[in-house]
Amino acid sequence: xxxxxxxxTSNQTELEEIQQELYAESFTIREGLIDIQExxxxxxxxxxxSVDVTATAAxxxxxxASGDIDLNANxxxxxxxxxxxxxxxxxxxxxxxxxxRSMARGAFNIVSSExxxxxxxxxAPAIGEDVENMxxxxxxxxxxxLIAALTPGAGQGSISAGAQTLAAxxxxxxxxxxxxxxxxxxxxxxxxxxxxxxxxxxxxSIVDVTSAxxxxxxxxxxxxxxxxxxxxxxxxxxxxxPLGDRQLIKIANNAVGAAQQVxxxxxxxxxxxxxxxxxHKINFVPLVGFRIFAIPSYLKWLMDLTSDxxxxxxxxxxxxxxxxxxxxxQTAAAWCVxxxxxxxxxx
Amino acid sequence: xxxxxxxxxxxxTYEQFLKSVPKGKKVKEHLKGKCTLEExxxxxxxLKQINK
Numbered sequence: 001x002x003x004x005x006x007x008x009t010s011n012q013t014e015l016e017e018i019q020q021e022l023y024a025e026s027f028t029i030r031e032g033l034i035d036i037q038e039x040x041x042x043x044x045x046x047x048x049x050s051v052d053v054t055a056t057a058a059x060x061x062x063x064x065a066s067g068d069i070d071l072n073a074n075x076x077x078x079x080x081x082x083x084x085x086x087x088x089x090x091x092x093x094x095x096x097x098x099x100x101r102s103m104a105r106g107a108f109n110i111v112s113s114e115x116x117x118x119x120x121x122x123x124a125p126a127i128g129e130d131v132e133n134m135x136x137x138x139x140x141x142x143x144x145x146l147i148a149a150l151t152p153g154a155g156q157g158s159i160s161a162g163a164q165t166l167a168a169x170x171x172x173x174x175x176x177x178x179x180x181x182x183x184x185x186x187x188x189x190x191x192x193x194x195x196x197x198x199x200x201x202x203x204x205s206i207v208d209v210t211s212a213x214x215x216x217x218x219x220x221x222x223x224x225x226x227x228x229x230x231x232x233x234x235x236x237x238x239x240x241x242p243l244g245d246r247q248l249i250k251i252a253n254n255a256v257g258a259a260q261q262v263x264x265x266x267x268x269x270x271x272x273x274x275x276x277x278x279x280h281k282i283n284f285v286p287l288v289g290f291r292i293f294a295i296p297s298y299l300k301w302l303m304d305l306t307s308d309x310x311x312x313x314x315x316x317x318x319x320x321x322x323x324x325x326x327x328x329x330q331t332a333a334a335w336c337v338x339x340x341x342x343x344x345x346x347x
Numbered sequence: 348x349x350x351x352x353x354x355x356x357x358x359x360t361y362e363q364f365l366k367s368v369p370k371g372k373k374v375k376e377h378l379k380g381k382c383t384l385e386e387x388x389x390x391x392x393x394l395k396q397i398n399k
Contacts, residue, residue, distance in 0.1 A: 152361050152397060154354040154390060161361065161396040204355055205389040 014098060018118045024243070024286065026128035028135050029306055033240070033283050034178070034299040036306055040080055041331065044302050048189035048337055049073040074188040078335050080302055081140075083174040085127050086327040088317065091115060110322055120326075124310045127328055131309050135301055135334065136240075136286045138173035139180035147184045150197050154204065159183060159197050162206075163347050166289040178240075178299050179290045181334045182344050190339060199339035201225060202347050211251035215263035217345070218277050218291075225293050225343040230280075232295055239282040240292040240299075246284050249275060291345035298338045304331040351381060354390055361397055364390075 029036055037044070052070040091110045094100060099112035139147065147167040150159045163183055170180065186195040203221050207213055218239075222230070229237045249264045265276045275282045280293070292299070305311075308330040317323045336342060352359060352367035368377045374394060378387045 152393070153359055154361070154364075154393060155357040155359050157357050158360060161393040165396045165399070205383070205386045207385065207389070 020118075020122055021126075023122070023125040023129045024132060026125075026132040026309065027283070028132055028285060029128075029301065029303075029309055033238075033285065033296060034135075034301060035297040037300055037302045038304065038306055040302045040333075041304055043077055043079045044333075045075050045077050046187075046300075046335055046337060047073060047075050048187075074193070076186065076188045078302060078333050080304070080331045080333040081175050082329060082331045084327060084329040085123075085130075086325070086329075088323045088325050089120070090323045092322070108322060111324065120314075123312060123326060123328075128309055131330070131332075133171075133286045134173050134175055134332075135177060136179070137177050137288045138171040139167060139176040140174065141172050143176045143180050143184065144168065144170065144172070146195065147180065150184060156202055156204075157197070158202075160202065160347065163290075163344075166346060170288070175332050176334055178292070178301075178334045178336065179287065179344070179347075182292070182336055182339070182342060183347060185336070185339075187336075187339065189337065198336070198342075198344075198347075200342045200344040200347050201340070203343065203345045206345065209245070209248065211248045211255075214245065214248045214252050215261060218263070221291060221293050221343055221345045222278055222280075226341050229293070229295060229341045229343070235295050235297060237280055237293055237295050239277060239280050240285050240287060240294070241282050242287045242289070242291070243284045245282070245291075246275065249282075289346050293343040293345070295338065295341065298336055298342055300335040300337065302333045302335060353381070354378075355382070355386065361394060365394070 027033055050072045052072070054068045056066065056068055091099070091103075091112055094103075094112050094115055095110070099115045102112045102114035103109055104111070144167060147159070148164060150164065152159050152161045152164055154160065167180060167183060170177070182198045182200050184196065185198055187193065187199075190196070190199045201224055203217075203224050206217060206220065209217050221239075225237070250266065253262050253264050253266060255261070263277070264282075267274050267276075275284075308328070311328060313325075313327045313329075315325055317325055349367065349369075352364055354361065354364040365374075368374055374391060375387055378390060382390070
């Protein structure tokens, strides 16, 4: 018997899993790669101090004011900026899709629990990725102007033209990134206090970093770094490098034949992998063009509360609306201390 | 003959360096023998970015 059917066909099964976007992990705050300072609402004073001593020939008389012990302390105010991620969610568009099945009965109910569990859940990691990028790349419009206004030069104590080009190409963010703050800041602890070029150590005469040059370029950065920093055992200096350096390092390390020179130490794999250069751990972060060799706690991200990064306020809108709101708000600022001990490749 | 102004010396700006290059002479020629090839290439690349 022939079967007659009209009315169209439709798929009777679906993949249970909804493939999610891949988000870069926000290691910096989660793992405290740099000094994450909490408890600051709108601004924080950062103090730096130093003592210079001079030995003189011993005497048996009374101690006089000699200037042999020079005690210095200074304060720099760092303003924090509040920024938010917010929107409304109207799930009416999900009617007629798989998400309709998880909407409670009743015409007023258009919230899909499956949509919350499988799609909305991605808001937090997406914000995490954005904040991670903000820490390592970008500057405020005003900060970009200040960096562009610096007088470029090739020697130490001047910003390179290349750094100004990189800064000009940075995304405009509400908070300036670590490299932007290193390039230009108003620290009272600098050799010349106040607004101007940072006191960072510059790597002179750099070339494009490729798999063929990466070992030599890291060598330049290591070579120019202050030996006090390199020898700082209580908190060893670490390297902060662009994410792409991981690939360049492995390509360089795994060159075959006469070209092979294993300059980087790669230990473990996957989540447990660590890569180091001359004993200094390399942290791969979303830096663009710059590399930093520093004692990690000298780089700071000031916040109100670290969990603000992943805290989402979600609720129903008022006055009978069937929509919901979602909002995340954070307060932060980048800062650096001990600038004369921070090596900024590309600076 | 004017004293050579090394662009890598602390405090020397590109503006000062360019003024020190004799008229009609290219930067590359001016730095030849005084800086390494890599340093000369770096300076040339830097100056290109300033003139953008």
